Amino acid sequence: MAEQVVMSQQQLEQLLRSISVNPNPTAVTAPVGSDLRHREVAPYEPGDKVLVEVHALSDAAKGYTSKFAPRRDGPYLIKTQCSPTTYKIASVSNPNEIIGSYHVSALRPFVEDDNNDEVFAPIRPIRRRGRPKINQEVVIKQPDAQPVTAAPEVVTTVKSLSNGRPVRRRQPKQPCVGECCRTTTTHPTSFDSSSTTNQDLDVTRDGSNEKARNIAAESDYTSITEILGRGCRISKPTDAERQYNKRFASPVVNGFTTDEDEEQEKNKKIDNCTKLVCRIRKNGADFMKNVFTLIYDDKFMAENTWMGKKNKLNLSELKFNKTVREAIQSKFPDLTSSDFTRKAGEWFRLGAQRYKRQK
Known part of the structure; x- marks a missing residue:
């Protein structure tokens, strides 16, 4: 009886040793799948021109729809790098004025063509979770004299x-x-x-x-x-x-x-x-x-x-x-x-x- 107990213990130790040697296959494949999802960060340097994603809003009163609006605006200049994935940008006309900091997912490199195509003047970009300040002066038209209306029904x-x-x-x-x-x-x-x-x-x-x-x-x-x-x-x-x-x-x-x-x-x-x-x-x-x-x-x-x-x-x-x-x-x-x-x-x-x- 004692010999059977000793043999069972030895077999159990061998089984546990074999399990520890063979790794879990998911532990091997998980890093590979996560690495495939990650995108390489573009090596932006100060002075590079980039395009910024904008969040266009529809305006029914003006007949403007965001469906056909451009998704990016620019070009803008990379001013400084705040973190491995965040950059501060400025306008090309006024490099000293920093517009804001943006993530690399909202930036695209600006490629200049030799066709000399007309480039539209950039507007102040809108962040994903916010709107820019309104700098335009709003002119409020004074209402006309109140129209004469009949007395309410009693x-x-x-x-x-x-x-x-x-x-x-x-x-x-x-x-x-x-x-x-x-x-x-x-x-x-x-x-x-x-x-x-x-x-x-x-x-x-x-x-x-x-x-x-x-x-x-x-x-x-x-x-x-x-x-x-x-x-x-x-x-x-x-x-x-x-x-x-x-x-x-x-x-x-x-x-x-x-x-x-x-x-x-x-x-x-x-x-x-x-x-x-x-x-x-x-x-x-x-x-x-x-x-x-x-x-x-x-x-x-x-x-x-x-x-x-x-x-x-x-x-x-x-x-x-x-x-x-x-x-x-x-x-x-x-x-x-x-x-x-x-x-x-x-x-x-x-x-x-x-x-x-x-x-």
Whole structure:
């Protein structure tokens, strides 16, 4: 048994010795392949003329493409050698000014021919990772006078009567504000003469009265402050009122334009003043409902609000509005205005306070 172990050790030593003697064939062929890839460095000396590779850029505005642009520029002079593979070059016309240092891969020897061919003047070469400095003066042309343009188109967001959701309605473009058409014209309105007595509602198409436009563009409950004036309580809508406004429409005044009417009469042009008056009438109707709430005490408010009245009487919307109007006119017979302007709103507010004091 011991003899077999000694023989196996001897055989193993011989095998390892033979492996160490035979070298790896890849270790022999690898240097040969790497040497074939290497290129011999051209022996440039100071004073030699060379060509430098340029990185041409296309310019679509000038109709210039880099596809047919020359890949090299020169000739240039070798000034000094920085390293075995790097040289500093200078222009032929000014040898004292060094342009920069370049690798030998970007240089090619310049061979002069005896044909006396025309050689183009060299430009400042561009490095592979950079651009040369711009020495040319850039002349900036002063722009002409600003052209006169029309005013931008105004888009307001209002609530739709069909579903109570906000709807974007695009108003017609406003006229030009330039000197060519500086004059403004006031378009006639199509509503009652009683509503034109209030100067705050006189709106022109040039947007001179911004206050009335803001009143028309605001929502129902936020615009009550503009309609009523100062010192009046604003009743916030309850959950039941919000659900009702989402499900049902609330047409109040005869002649109000609904979304269905606008779809049927798309070709009919509606003036801004007409839209404004319709919006104010709707706000006035909401104000009337709030006044109908104010004339009752707080302990009966849950049963006598305008929502509770409607559910209790089980009336339709038109009949309910008529009932509310008759109830207010019976309490305040002097209030017969149907336009619900700022002045009428002040009457309603004072009348409601006077009624609560008497009670």
